[in-house]
Amino acid sequence: MLTLTLIRCSQWFSQYSLIILLFILIISYSYYTIKHHNAKFRDIEQRCWLNLPYLGILLRYHQLHIIFQIMTITQQAGLPLLQGLKIITEQLTHSLYQRALTDMIAHITQGKSLSSFMRHNPLFPPICYQFISSAENSGQLQFFCQQLTHWFYHQLEERLDSVKTWLEPIFNDTDRIDYWHAYYCDVSSGVTTR
Template sequence: MNKVRLYRWQALDTQGQIRDGEMIATAKDAVFQHLFQEGLQPLSVRFNQRLTASYWRTDDLIVLFRQLATLLQAGLPLVNALTLLASEQTLLLAVPLISRLICGGCLTQIFQTLAMTQQAGLNLITGLQAAALSINNRCFRQAINEIQHQVTQGIPLHQALAKQHLFPPLCQQLIRIGEESGALDTLLARLAHWNEQQTYQLAEGLAQTLEPIMMLIVGGLVGGLVIAMYLPIFQLGSVMG
């Protein structure tokens, strides 16, 4: 069975800027394929760390899944539960399907906020400030703050986005068209709508896949709690007997 590894990569984007990041994969070829799909030209892909079982059994991850199981047990849909946990994330962003869901939700929120502020006649800096305040995810909030700083220095929005790996090439290309054509608010609204649709479709498929698994986890947690409560009583009975 292939070992899951953490790879660190560097690549050139369509603007000629060097970008870097990390990706979990079973082989280096999978990382190259992902970079090509994102419109990036790989420069280097290095093995960083083998992800053994101990990596996934950290205290943070255990707490995270317990929180997720509790929310599901309370009747909250999987998508809403993941959204509530999005601010704890770095861990969830390492899980491929879940990371796509969280990124899609964050991108939708960001572009909706930017579109509304543009349509209201507010400047782009104010819109970016509002977008940063509307996002709970630390990674995206940090990226928006960096983009805001670059735009303040006179860098076009699409170029600032290109330096952040959280924003796919499609976002950069459409925003560039919007900036050049003077229809930035329209393109931002289209991006928000497109990301919302993609996220909804992904969420439906992901929910159907993961909810049975999460129900098993919830059942295991409940069973473990029952055993922990009644095992001392059984032990006491056997000693007295």
């Protein structure tokens, strides 16, 4: 029964393989064309990525780590805040965060505080508002940006380590399967390893 099903599936795939391949190519081409020419589609896609249960947090923390790392460097170099934010905007590849930083620059240009922007923007978690508010009150923006850089880096590292521990049993099982497959091939071909 299983063999018959496999034979029928194989025949079906060989009969329709060109159509399936063509369909996959058309879908892939359409996706990339729409993605590169439609900013709204790209934003929707990136919002979806950010809302994924575990991957979304990794993406957020990665972007925030980059933002605060560059902000720390520009502050250490003595650049004005607005110039540093423009540099960060140019370096980011994530369009939602690029737009948020562009809005942040406009917000600060209007004379409003950096912390108030972070407080009301969902792309920045509460710790950003808390640290930047403390930085504004103490006049130590560089120090608090550096602390946020370290915090996001360590959070990202911890979460990646937990993903690694989740995936480790899967990779170990794959190694065992490869070992037994190689052993079976050796035994069936008459090669003995003992």
